[in-house]
Amino acid sequence: MPDIASIGAALASIKTATDIAKLIKESGTSLEQAEIKLQVADLISSLADAKIELAELQTEMNQLKDKLNQRAALKWVKPYYMIQSGDEVEGPFCPSCYDNNEKMIRLQGSGRNGWSCLTCEGFYKDSEYVQPPPIRVSR
Structure with missing residues (x-):
């Protein structure tokens, strides 16, 4: 080539x-x-x-x-994909969307102690999930 x-x-x-x-x-x-x-x-x-x-x-x-x-930067970190570039890590990305369509769909934190895909509606739970802190509005 x-x-x-x-x-x-x-x-x-x-x-x-x-x-x-x-x-x-x-x-x-x-x-x-x-x-x-x-x-x-x-x-x-x-x-x-x-x-x-x-x-x-x-x-x-x-x-x-x-x-x-x-x-090359895509890494499987059970149960989802992450992209690692040097010291920076992006993700997680939906394994179902990537495996079926090669689409990099970012998973969203869910109130159910896991990650949700808004595209395929998949739900992925891992041991490292941390619920984001609530947003506080100062007046």
Whole structure:
């Protein structure tokens, strides 16, 4: 799989080739050069198509890279998923939503000493659950 740097270099090369082809197309004025101009126009069109496809590939590769990084940071901490990035931990995330649809749905603390998913309505209980303190409004 090509890396992001090589795709960027390919895009730059295609842009340069497109610019050169445009210069060649605009430089001639004689009737004999009409066929060359037509071929150069086809070349420019093909290069533009290739440039668009490479840009789409680069976007897709970036999305796949982000997904792989997220998957690498995802940890199973029974009974749910957590994301660990260095010293920071995010979560918990619903195991049912992730296992079935790869959706990272954050679980919500429940008054029933556990975690609830507002999407699939799953309930997960663990030994480390701590009920959040009530919010006090000062006047």
